[in-house]
Amino acid sequence: MSSGRLRRLLTTVLPPLLVLVFVVxxxxxxxxxxxxxxxxxxxxxxxxxxxVPSSPDPLTLSDQLDLRRTLLWATWxxxxxxxxxxxxxxxxxxxxxxxxxxNRWVRRAFYPYAVFFQTVPIIAIAPLLVIWFDFGLPVVxxxxxIASVFPxxxxxxxxxxxxxxxxxxxxxxxxxxxxxxxxxLRLPHALPSMLTGYRIAGGLAVIGAIVGEFVSSGGLxxxxxxxxxxxxxLRTDVVFAAVLxxxxxxxxxxxxxxxxxxxxxxxxxxSEQP
Amino acid sequence: xxxxxLLILTVLTGVALSGFACGHAxxxxxxxxxxxxxxxKPEPQFGGFYAAELIGAFKQHNLDVEILPGGSGTPxxxxxxxxxxxxxxxxxxxxxxLRAKGGDVVALFAVFQTNPQAIxxxxxxxxxSLKDLLESPGTVAWQAGLPYVTHFxxxxxxxxLRQVPYTGGLxxxxxxxxxxxCFVISEPILARQQGHQVATFLIADSGxxxxxxxxxxxxxxxxxxxxxxxxxxxxxxxxxxxYLADPAPxxxxxxxxxxxxxxxxxxxxxxxxxxxxxxxETAQNGLGSMTTTRWKTLIDQxxxxxxxxxxxxxxxxxxxxxxx
Numbered sequence: 001m002s003s004g005r006l007r008r009l010l011t012t013v014l015p016p017l018l019v020l021v022f023v024v025x026x027x028x029x030x031x032x033x034x035x036x037x038x039x040x041x042x043x044x045x046x047x048x049x050x051x052v053p054s055s056p057d058p059l060t061l062s063d064q065l066d067l068r069r070t071l072l073w074a075t076w077x078x079x080x081x082x083x084x085x086x087x088x089x090x091x092x093x094x095x096x097x098x099x100x101x102x103n104r105w106v107r108r109a110f111y112p113y114a115v116f117f118q119t120v121p122i123i124a125i126a127p128l129l130v131i132w133f134d135f136g137l138p139v140v141x142x143x144x145x146i147a148s149v150f151p152x153x154x155x156x157x158x159x160x161x162x163x164x165x166x167x168x169x170x171x172x173x174x175x176x177x178x179x180x181x182x183x184x185l186r187l188p189h190a191l192p193s194m195l196t197g198y199r200i201a202g203g204l205a206v207i208g209a210i211v212g213e214f215v216s217s218g219g220l221x222x223x224x225x226x227x228x229x230x231x232x233x234l235r236t237d238v239v240f241a242a243v244l245x246x247x248x249x250x251x252x253x254x255x256x257x258x259x260x261x262x263x264x265x266x267x268x269x270x271s272e273q274p
Numbered sequence: 275x276x277x278x279x280l281l282i283l284t285v286l287t288g289v290a291l292s293g294f295a296c297g298h299a300x301x302x303x304x305x306x307x308x309x310x311x312x313x314x315k316p317e318p319q320f321g322g323f324y325a326a327e328l329i330g331a332f333k334q335h336n337l338d339v340e341i342l343p344g345g346s347g348t349p350x351x352x353x354x355x356x357x358x359x360x361x362x363x364x365x366x367x368x369x370x371x372l373r374a375k376g377g378d379v380v381a382l383f384a385v386f387q388t389n390p391q392a393i394x395x396x397x398x399x400x401x402x403s404l405k406d407l408l409e410s411p412g413t414v415a416w417q418a419g420l421p422y423v424t425h426f427x428x429x430x431x432x433x434x435l436r437q438v439p440y441t442g443g444l445x446x447x448x449x450x451x452x453x454x455x456c457f458v459i460s461e462p463i464l465a466r467q468q469g470h471q472v473a474t475f476l477i478a479d480s481g482x483x484x485x486x487x488x489x490x491x492x493x494x495x496x497x498x499x500x501x502x503x504x505x506x507x508x509x510x511x512x513x514x515x516x517y518l519a520d521p522a523p524x525x526x527x528x529x530x531x532x533x534x535x536x537x538x539x540x541x542x543x544x545x546x547x548x549x550x551x552x553x554x555e556t557a558q559n560g561l562g563s564m565t566t567t568r569w570k571t572l573i574d575q576x577x578x579x580x581x582x583x584x585x586x587x588x589x590x591x592x593x594x595x596x597x598x
Contacts, residue, residue: 127441131448135413135438218437219418228439232419233581234371 085144093152147208155197159190202253326513378493
């Protein structure tokens with residue numbers, strides 16, 4: 001790695017890493033000293049111990065599975081729902097945005113209803129999703145979709161509508177049909193905005209998936225189920241560990257989208273140039 | 275500029291930390307002003323407490339009691355342990371689990387001698403017992419973290435059962451092979467009113483029977499203010515005696531606080547709970563009484579199921595501790 005890139009890596013990674021070290025050490029000290037009861041705020045060391053392979057834990061209710069493997073399987077369970085929900089948002093959101101961008105009156109008539117996906121309180125309608133889709137993965141995907149589709153629609157639409165007028169005129173001059181205009185001009189120009197939408201949607205998809213799991217996921221097969229069970233059993237250390245894993249899952253989706261953005265745009269768009 | 279940012283951050287951190295510290299300290303209260311935290315909305319299961327207020331029992335004992343209704347997930351056992359309420363309503367297994375984690379709460383009065391939790395399903399399924407239900411194909415909705423679920427997993431073969439989270443009764447009404455946890459004195463009555471024939475199976479019949487709707491207080495409150503605690507216990511006993519004799523006036527009061535159930539349901543529920551409250555044991559030892567034997571059974575079960583990891587002295591769980 002060149003010294004320039006190494007230096008850039010250090011200046012971006014080191015400051016937040018130092019903050020993390022200080023905060024974690026601070027919390028560990030405060031709880032160890034007894035200023036805050038461990039029942040309220042588990043020590044970081046207790047939470048991390050959840051990840052150490054150990055003897056069977058009562059929470060897993062099984063003599064074979066230890067807590068670490070249970071949590072990893074649960075993360076996989078949530079990942080399935082969140083990623084599928086996210087991909088569904090991308091597919092449906094893009095189609096909806098293209099339709100809304102095609103005609104001013106269509107946009108005026110239907111865009112306000114797209115906002116509904118943003119504002120509906122998922123935790124309140126989740127029991128209804130169970131009635132419609134029965135327990136299990138379909139509910140998780142539905143909840144994940146509802147939580148993440150609006151940023152895709154909004155950002156894709158902004159990108160599509162923002163194409164340079166002169167370029168659009170030029171396409172018309174050359175006799176390009178609407179499909180060619182969309183595929184060759186508007187979508188490529190919309191890509192940076194679309195990727196912003198995906199970045200936002202990725203984290204929301206994980207949140208939506210976990211809410212869906214609270215109402216439809218039994219046992220310990222997903223992070224939502226683990227959080228719900230651990231919460232009932234007052235195992236705050238497991239709750240924190242599961243929340244940490246959920247955040248890491250959101251981060252992984254975010255990083256994937258960033259990598260995709262670099263791949264697609266680094267040759268020609270200002271946003272991905274060094 | 276940086277100086278001001280650092281100053282603001284420090285102040286905010288200080289405020290946040292003192293917020294934590296406050297939750298940990300005992301709240302100072304005058305001797306007779308107390309809070310009783312319920313773990314659900316006002317319903318016949320709490321009738322005796324509202325009756326005590328109605329008949330003036332609290333006032334008679336110089337108590338100014340504020341009854342705090344609860345809801346889904348109200349953490350009453352932690353509220354009492356943290357000093358946010360002087361008294362609270364919990365179930366006996368919650369008390370044992372908190373004591374095993376180092377909390378200090380003590381039971382004073384157990385309303386339900388028989389745990390009213392049950393599993394409810396449609397009568398049309400023709401199931402005859404809890405064992406039938408748990409070992410037949412079907413769906414059951416319950417809170418997976420509750421100790422009775424562990425009890426089932428250890429004593430029955432649940433391989434054919436699909437277990438899902440409990441989030442209210444909606445799927446029950448639409449699925450014929452659905453079962454869910456319930457309180458035998460409320461959900462089945464509501465279901466029957468809506469025209470559904472239901473069969474209920476008491477969890478207590480399978481051998482897991484913790485005292486329920488138990489009044490608790492913090493150990494330090496009991497030690498520092500024994501007269502206050504004695505006054506509260508006497509008032510509650512008077513309230514429950516009055517409520518069991520005539521629930522109607524108190525039900526009217528509770529209905530205003532909880533309009534989700536109508537008068538008829540309140541009356542049916544109040545009648546259904548009597549055999550769970552008045553038993554042979556209470557005929558001998560008084561309403562709300564508890565025995566060391568039953569606490570010991572519960573502690574042994576929780577220890578076997580690894581819900582707690584240490585032994586608890588049964589006599590430390592309740593007051594006044596009786597001989598077995």
